[in-house]
Amino acid sequence: MQYHRPATFEDAVTLAAGAQGVTRFLAGGTDVLVQMRSDIVTPDTLIDIKAIPGTHDITRQEDGGWRIGVAVTGAEMREHAELDRDWPGLVEAMDLIGSTQVQGRATLTGNLCNASPAADSVPAMIAAGVTATITGPDGSRTAPVEEIPAGPGKTSLARGEMITALHVPPRGTGGGDAYLRFIPRTEMDIAVVGCGVNLVVEGDTITHARVTLGAVAPTAVLVHAAEDALVGRTLDEEALTALADLAEASCNPIDDKRGTIRFRTHVAGVLARRAAKIAYDRAKGAAK
Amino acid sequence: MALDSSKTTGFKYVGTRPDRPDGFDKVTGRAKFGADATAPGMLFAAIKRSPHAHARILRIDTTKALAMEGVKAVVTRADFATGLTGENWNILENVMAGDTALYDGHAVAAVAATSALSARDAMKAIEVEYEILPHVTDVDKAMEPGAPVIRTGAADASVPEGLHPNVVRYHKSGHGDVEAGFAEADLVIEDHFVTEATHQGYIEPHACLGTLGADGKGELWCCTQGHWNVQKVCAALLGLETSQLRVTASEIGGGFGGKTTVFIEPVALALSRKANRPVKLVMTRAEVFKASGPTSSTSMDVRIGMKTDGTITAAEGVFRLQGGAFPGAPMEFTAMCAFAPYDLKHVRQVGYDVLTNRPKQAAYRAPGSPMAAFAVESVIDELCKKLDLDPIDTRLKNASHEGTRASFGPKWPRIGLVETLEAAKAHPHYTAPLAPGQGRGISCGFWFNHGGETSVSLAMSEDGSAQIMVGTPDIGGSRASMALMAAEVLGIPYENIRCTIADTASLGYNEISHGSRVTYASGLATIKAAEAAVEELCARAAAKWGIPEDAVYWEDGCAKPSGPNAGDFEPLPIAEITATMGATGGPINGHFEATPEGAGVSFATHIVDAEVDRETGSTKVVRYTVVQDAGKAVHPTYVEGQFQGGAAQGIGWALNEEYIYGEDGRLQNAGFLDYRIPVASDLPMIDTVIVEVPNPGHPFGVRGVGETSICPPLAAIANAVSAAAGVRMRQLPMRPSRILEALDSAADG
């Protein structure tokens, strides 16, 4: 195994493009190292990205949005008061990952590119409309994060491509997001179902809605119809029931040791309701 | 002068809460656990394990592994003793498979190399050819006609004819005429209960460092609950003379019964003998789950009859336990504990020990008893509900007490069940209001407790301090308790006593730290050893004063003349006697060896409040109170710790812990991610009440407390959850999906 610690993204991309066999980028390593130890993936090339300048920065953009470096940890996000004020759902989703120790290492980008269907931050990122800058041997491009995971453990990134930054849109006024997951314990567990909701309101009326589910399909599911069902109305019982039904209908889960199809589908509806209520309250609070 | 320091009140040291002597080492990282030992020239070992639930081993090819750099030895079954019988054969077969791999994770070969990485690579290079056989992992299925036979001829004489060969032991006990008893009842409830296998979940994986030479002499350092047992079993498995193997017990990161046998120690010794180098072997967590000794899974039927006034007229239970591919599932304990709390005229209990393709079960805290309580106490709860009776009053009405006949035969001596029920009833928890969505459950529980072979020796130092050597590994703060009991007898401060767990070459035989026996048996032996030393101390004072030995008595760490007739002498402090002991007759020691048989049983009553989220099926334990008879709490903090620990493990067992096997017979959750022991945030603060009904079999009244604490939780939590959810939960674990299904079918039906 070869270990590299490049100082620039160009070097990192060149190394990745030229590497043979299995390549992994080493962000926090909380997936990569665990997989190595348990003989799941033994990389031939390991490219540590943490020495690249700027990868640890959370930066406010001119439009009010945020640029999050690819080595920023969950703990750094949690402690960033302004980011947390804008996107509490995104921050809480990342914060749910692992323990205090894991929080000191784990990154949003790693969570996204590990491509677990149960990744906690991914539904929250999709709901928030996060995009990624992807750099490869042929230059850079931008893509919404939902296009990156392609199935359990697989991404749409081409050989030599890597993510160089994540971009969270400007919050604007009257916005609120929330993320909830269901686990059998209270901590240190893997989502049986996850749900991210991002709403914008004017007064009591919803003007923008994005609802995403995790762990109910091979990749996170954006509940497209939720936008139609919620926009233009208040979050009354009827809207919540419609949302829960849509969430259930969007599920395509598997039966496994962590949950049955029936359980996952049912709980997806429950979480959609609960997360929507939190997001709605936050949005109304922000609108005041 | 025969000294007798027996007492149940008026203690100076016993009952106080000093810091544990091992605490500083543990919080600073200085304590040496199983994996902390090293030796010059040490090799590292790895075990090759079967990926199949049941397979004939056709060929093991070690050529590639042996050719790898750094590899020094490979062992297979051929490297162990032959001609073993009984439990030694079972253990060997489990430690290293013979012709057949009997479960996913069964060891088939092992390798030692100069680094852990080379050992792992070499292990992977060992080639094993298997012929896959049909398997069965479920206890009920293993008893069905046509189930794959795991081993022919494994059944003993207790098994009635006509049962499947996988049923290897049978138990039946009770008294009276149950059918007549049921006829007297106003209501009879019969129900079926199922529990899944759980693991003790100790934080420290099995680890050892072994050295064995061609001369048949060996040294072994290992993490165990009983090193004399390790010595005996390893000697047998390797064909050694027992005394030639010296075993030292490391500090232990939890055992709960799971470290009362051997899994890797004989393998390290066999590799060492072959490589002629010390060999270290440490299990991974996955290996711990797959190839150590979880508890049994069960399938149980319980039937109880009750009158409208709450009198139990008859009780009957059938308990089927699988304990893996070997005999030994503790079904007789399940049967015997099931109805122990109750004074019954008509009672019958039957147990089946069934083989399956799972790892060989090991003890887990009151082996077999928690499951019995789950089934029995659930039925009693249901009867109380249907007959509108208070669950504590009903239990009090039927409670076993001194002089009544136990469901499994003997007459009870002085026991403390009624006292725990009364204390539970008086506790504010029992009458506190419940919030919507919450339910309350209670349960009693019982464990026998054990005495066992015990040796202790005590030596005085010149400065009047004392050292105690005990042979029972400290799995719950017992060194503190030993020091407290010795302090009480010697009359010197707790801090002046050092208690050490001696190795097998330094003390006489000691049974394992099991059966909640340590504070009882090693404690009794410590008291007796201290009394022997006191007797000698008094003799030295008598000699100095020139008066008869029986004219001297011992008080507050001083020899004193027993009265005016004995003479007028100033009290002689311990340090003055020991300072000159070399010149006044030699070293002053005390020792005691026996198999004490007065271990007092212990009963408990638990109260639990649970809250069920009806939309997700998720359960939160919101309040928990443990009430248990400790006889005498020598160190109350560590007694409370045992109470809380039993409740915490019970919460895990009741709600989320389970061995999950796939259709292929492989274990699907060999790690703490999917084998869900409770994390701190899953638990409420667990309140404790120590009841003290002295055990007449111990000088200070001690009863073991370590195991009884896990007997009531499964039932108490199930009763609380059933009350909160409004449906009876008959299967563990009560994971969210199972609760949701129960709610759904209750709504449908």
Ligand SMILES: Cc1cc2nc3c(=O)[nH]c(=O)nc-3n(C[C@H](O)[C@H](O)[C@H](O)COP(=O)(O)OP(=O)(O)OC[C@H]3O[C@@H](n4cnc5c(N)ncnc54)[C@H](O)[C@@H]3O)c2cc1C
């Ligand atoms: C104890 C424990 C608990 C956990 N709990 C949770 C949990 O509750 N929820 C959850 O979702 N996850 C959990 N995880 C998984 C893990 O912590 C998260 O997925 C984490 O976000 C991964 O981030 P990382 O920086 O450590 O990724 P790494 O392990 O460094 O990398 C993960 C993957 O991302 C790729 N990658 C990293 N950076 C880039 C890049 N810039 N461009 C392209 N590819 C890249 C790597 O090649 C690798 O395939 C847990 C892990 C542990 C050990």
